[in-house]
Amino acid sequence: MTDILKFGIGNAKLNKDTAILSLPAGHSCPFAKDCRSCAHRETGKIQDGPHTQFRCYAANTEALFSNVRVGRWNNFEAVKEAKTTLQIAALIDRSLPLRGGKTKLIRFHQSGDFFNQAYFDAWLLVARQNPDLLFYGYTKALPFWVKRLGEIPSNFKLVASRGGTHDHLIEEHGLRSVRVVLSEREAKRKWKLPIDHDDTHVWKYDGDFAIVIHGTQPAGSKAGKAWYKIAKKGKGGYKAKYFAHYTKKGMKSKKVNGKHIHVKPTAGKIVVGGVPFTSKQLEKAVQYKGTKVHA
Numbered sequence: 001m002t003d004i005l006k007f008g009i010g011n012a013k014l015n016k017d018t019a020i021l022s023l024p025a026g027h028s029c030p031f032a033k034d035c036r037s038c039a040h041r042e043t044g045k046i047q048d049g050p051h052t053q054f055r056c057y058a059a060n061t062e063a064l065f066s067n068v069r070v071g072r073w074n075n076f077e078a079v080k081e082a083k084t085t086l087q088i089a090a091l092i093d094r095s096l097p098l099r100g101g102k103t104k105l106i107r108f109h110q111s112g113d114f115f116n117q118a119y120f121d122a123w124l125l126v127a128r129q130n131p132d133l134l135f136y137g138y139t140k141a142l143p144f145w146v147k148r149l150g151e152i153p154s155n156f157k158l159v160a161s162r163g164g165t166h167d168h169l170i171e172e173h174g175l176r177s178v179r180v181v182l183s184e185r186e187a188k189r190k191w192k193l194p195i196d197h198d199d200t201h202v203w204k205y206d207g208d209f210a211i212v213i214h215g216t217q218p219a220g221s222k223a224g225k226a227w228y229k230i231a232k233k234g235k236g237g238y239k240a241k242y243f244a245h246y247t248k249k250g251m252k253s254k255k256v257n258g259k260h261i262h263v264k265p266t267a268g269k270i271v272v273g274g275v276p277f278t279s280k281q282l283e284k285a286v287q288y289k290g291t292k293v294h295a
């Protein structure tokens, strides 16, 4: 058991001034509905929820990389161990990677969500204690947010992620929201929303916006077809850079479901982020019927 949370620093779409905390996708998201997917803690096998319309990109990453699963579960266990709001806030506060002032933004949850009220309240406390940092992120935990309306510090920017079990609270309380769309065209024509590519719409602006679906999707679903088109056109939000974040130097690039990922063929095996896969296992892990892996 660790008594410190591990934050990531930047990623393919976020700058190095951003520290990011992640919890296990789906397992820590009590209000997820349309996006609900979980990677099994041990095997990484993806399980979609009963209402999944588009698969959680963070669960896809956990399916591929055991080191990512371990890191997120360590964080989750540490927070659950802390229990009370004050204890959780102390844990988060002492874990913040301030790096001598280089960190300016804290994104709570590249993966996962606020899983109980004590944990949500702890983040509010930490934001109040660190007024020089800007805390931001998406959430489907709308009941926790609504309970604290009027108490959210100005350096804590939340956006309600549509597709959860409590979407009715968005209109009821006028919460700012984001919508996942299948194409840029859908965002512009149907919803008249700007598209975010780098999180700036979450922390820099105050309006509603859309993000285009990314990551491998359930085979045969509308989202799967949309992602196939996006990946084919080379317009997927993460592409190779996203996966390169988890891989080691010297690995060769391979194409999986239209995406280049960095893998190292070794006698019939493929190593992704230090994890050995056979071609069949990797195809199963990404769970997309159009996937081809060439070892």
Ligand code: SF4
Binding pocket: 024, 025, 026, 028, 029, 032, 033, 035, 036, 037, 056, 057, 058, 059, 110, 111, 112, 113, 140
């Ligand atoms: S709430 Fe976020 S992390 Fe959780 S399952 Fe949905 S998309 Fe994934």
